[in-house]
Amino acid sequence: xxxxxxxxxxGGGIVGLxxxxxxxxxxxxxxxxxxxxxxxxxxxxxxxxxxxxxxGIKAPFYAAWTQNAARLYPDFVCELSxxxxxxxxxxxxxxxxxxxxxxxLSQRMDEYKQLKEALNGDYPYEFLSSSQxxxxxxxxxxxxxxxxxxxNDGHLNPLQLLKALASYCQKKGLSHHLGEELETADKKEGxxxxxxxxxxxxxxxxxxxxxxxxxxxxxPLFGFLGLVSPQRxxxxxxxxxxxVLNRPSVTIRQVDEGAIQIGxxxxxxxxxxxxxxxxxxxxxxxxxxxxxxxxxxxxVRAWGSLRVMSPDGLPIYHQSRTLPGAFLITCHxxxxxxxxxxxxxxxxxxxxxxxPELSEFSEDRFHA
Numbered sequence: 001x002x003x004x005x006x007x008x009x010x011g012g013g014i015v016g017l018x019x020x021x022x023x024x025x026x027x028x029x030x031x032x033x034x035x036x037x038x039x040x041x042x043x044x045x046x047x048x049x050x051x052x053x054x055x056g057i058k059a060p061f062y063a064a065w066t067q068n069a070a071r072l073y074p075d076f077v078c079e080l081s082x083x084x085x086x087x088x089x090x091x092x093x094x095x096x097x098x099x100x101x102x103x104x105l106s107q108r109m110d111e112y113k114q115l116k117e118a119l120n121g122d123y124p125y126e127f128l129s130s131s132q133x134x135x136x137x138x139x140x141x142x143x144x145x146x147x148x149x150x151x152n153d154g155h156l157n158p159l160q161l162l163k164a165l166a167s168y169c170q171k172k173g174l175s176h177h178l179g180e181e182l183e184t185a186d187k188k189e190g191x192x193x194x195x196x197x198x199x200x201x202x203x204x205x206x207x208x209x210x211x212x213x214x215x216x217x218x219x220p221l222f223g224f225l226g227l228v229s230p231q232r233x234x235x236x237x238x239x240x241x242x243x244v245l246n247r248p249s250v251t252i253r254q255v256d257e258g259a260i261q262i263g264x265x266x267x268x269x270x271x272x273x274x275x276x277x278x279x280x281x282x283x284x285x286x287x288x289x290x291x292x293x294x295x296x297x298x299x300v301r302a303w304g305s306l307r308v309m310s311p312d313g314l315p316i317y318h319q320s321r322t323l324p325g326a327f328l329i330t331c332h333x334x335x336x337x338x339x340x341x342x343x344x345x346x347x348x349x350x351x352x353x354x355x356p357e358l359s360e361f362s363e364d365r366f367h368a
Contacts, residue, residue, distance in 0.1 A: 005029040005175065007349070008194055008204035010182060010218060011211035014158070014334040015341060017165035019208055021080075022346025024172040031175045031202055033182060033194065035214065046305060047235065047263045048158045048255070049248065050090075050336050053097060053125060053150035057111045060118040061360045062314050065340065067122070070152040072339035077156070084171065086164035089256035092154030096133065096249040098290045100143040108148060125150050139244050142292045147249075155248040157256055158335055165338075177202075185221045187323050206325045208349065212308045213271075215330050223322030225363050228330055230306040232267040234279050236287075237301040238294070252287055252294075260297065262287045266307075275304040307332040317345065317361040328363070 007023055009016045012034030020030045052070050056063025070092070077090045099105040109127060116123035126149050133147040134140050140147075170176060180196040185207070187193070194202045211218050212228070219226035240258035248254070251264040264283045280302055288295050308330055310316050315331035327349060331337055347355040 003031070003175075003201060004203045005031040006204065007031070007206050007208060008033065008192065008202050009208045009210060010194075011035075011209065011214060012166075012176060012178075013210070013212060014162055014165065014338055015212070015329060015331065016208070016210035017162070017169055018334070018338040018341040019210060019329060019345055019349070020169045020174055021165055022342035022344075023349065024169060024174060025342070026346055026350055026352075028350065029173065030169070031204060032169075032177065033180045033196065033200075033202065034176060034178050035181060035211075046158050046335055047233070047261065048155050048253070048335060049095070049250070050092060050154045050156060051095065051250065051333070052152050052336075053095070053112075053148055054108075054250065055333070055336075057115055059312075059314060059360075060115060063115055063123070064119060065315075065361075066333070066336060067119075067152065068344075069337045069340035070154070072343055073154070076339035076342065077161075080161075080164040080168055084164050084167040086160060086167055088156055088160045088164055090154065090156040091248075092152065093247055094149055094151045095153030095155070095247050096128075096137070096147040096149055098133070098140065098144050098147045098249055098251075100145060100289050102145060105146050112148065124152075137246055139291045139293055141290075143289045153248070155253050155255075156335070161335065161338065182218055182221070187325070190325075192323075192325065206327065206349065208327045208329060210329045212330065213306060215308075215328060219328055222326040222328070223320040224318065224326075224328045225366065227311055227316070227363070227366060229309050229311075230269070230271055231309045231332070232265070232269040232273060232304050232306055233263055234265045234267075234275050234283060234304045235261060235263040235302065236280060236283055236299055237261050238297040239300050241297065244293075249290075252291065259300070260294065262294075271306070273304040273306050275302045308334075311366060315361050316363055317348070317358045318363040 006028040007030045009032045012032045055066045128147045183197045184195045192204045192207050215228050216226045238260040245254040318328045320326040344356045
C-alpha cells in the first residue's frame with residue numbers, strides 16, 4: 001500500500017472519506033490512517049438526517065453553508081451510486097420540526113424570520129398549523145400544535161453512504177490503513193512525516209485531521225487547540241411496519257427498512273456512549289406526545305452514540321499556523337455536510353482559486 005501521497009487524512013469516517021472523495025476527484029493522491037472498530041464512531045451511530053432547519057439561527061454563515069450542502073446532495077448521492085453500484089436509500093422531500101409548546105413555536109417563528117432577513121430572503125421555510133400538519137402526516141396527533149417545514153431537508157441510510165464513499169475512494173486509489181493510531185508527527189523540508197504505533201511511516205505534502213473526537217489528542221500535535229468534546233445522543237428503534245410517515249422530522253423518522261427511529265437527547269456524559277433507561281423513557285414519552293400511535297409499537301433496539309462538538313457547536317475548518325499544510329476539519333453534522341465537504345473543502349485544501357472563504361469557521365473565534 002502507498003506510504004507517500006499528496007494528502008494524508010487522519011480519520012476515515014464520513015467526514016474524512018467525503019474530503020478524500022473530493023481530493024481524489026481533483027486528481028490528488030490520498031492516504032487515510034483510520035482507527036479500529038472499538039473507536040467512538042459517529043459515522044455508524046448517527047440519526048441519518050440531511051438537515052438545514054434550525055442550524056445557524058445565531059450564525060447565518062453556518063445556515064448558508066448548510067443550505068449549500070443540502071442543495072448539492074442530490075448530485076452527490078447520484079454520482080456515488082452510479083460510480084459504485086451501492087444503493088443509497090435517500091429521500092430529500094423536506095422535513096419537519098414538531099411543536100407542542102406555544103412559546104417555543106412563537107420563538108422559533110421569530111428566529112426564522114430574523115434568519116431569513118439575514119440571508120437576504122433565501123430561507124424557504126414555512127409553518128404549518130395543527131390541522132395542516134395532521135393532514136400531511138396522519139400519524140401526527142396528541143399535543144402537536146404545529147410544525148415548521150423546510151423543503152431541502154431529508155434523510156438517508158448512513159451506513160449505505162459510508163459504504164459508497166469507501167468503495168468510491170478505494171476505486172479511485174485511496175490507500176486506506178485500518179487499525180492504526182498516530183504516535184508522532186513532524187514536518188521537514190516541506191514534507192510531513194507521520195508514524196503510527198504499529199510503525200507505519202507515511203510521508204505527505206499536506207495533512208487533514210478529520211478524526212472526530214480523536215482531534216482532542218491529535219490536534220495539538222499539529223498546533224491546533226483540540227477543542228472538541230463528546231455529546232451523547234440516544235436512539236430508539238421500533239419494529240418494522242408499512243410506510244406511515246411521509247417525511248422525517250428532526251427527532252422521528254421512518255427508515256428505509258420500515259422501522260421508526262426516534263432520537264431526542266443531548267447529554268454531557270463524557271466518553272460514555274451507553275444507553276440509559278431514564279433517557280430512553282423520556283425520549284419515548286416526548287415522541288408519543290407528538291405521535292400517540294407510537295405507543296402501540298414494540299421497541300426492538302436502542303443505542304447511544306457520541307456527537308463531536310466544538311465549544312459553540314459549529315464546524316471547525318482551520319489551517320495550522322505552526323505547521324502550515326496541516327488542516328483541522330471537525331463537525332457534528334458530517335452527514336449533512338458531506339456533499340460540501342467533498343465539493344468545497346477539497347477546493348480549500350488544494351488552494352483552488354474558487355475555494356470558499358472559511359475564516360468564520362476557524363479556531364480564531366475561540367481566542368476572542
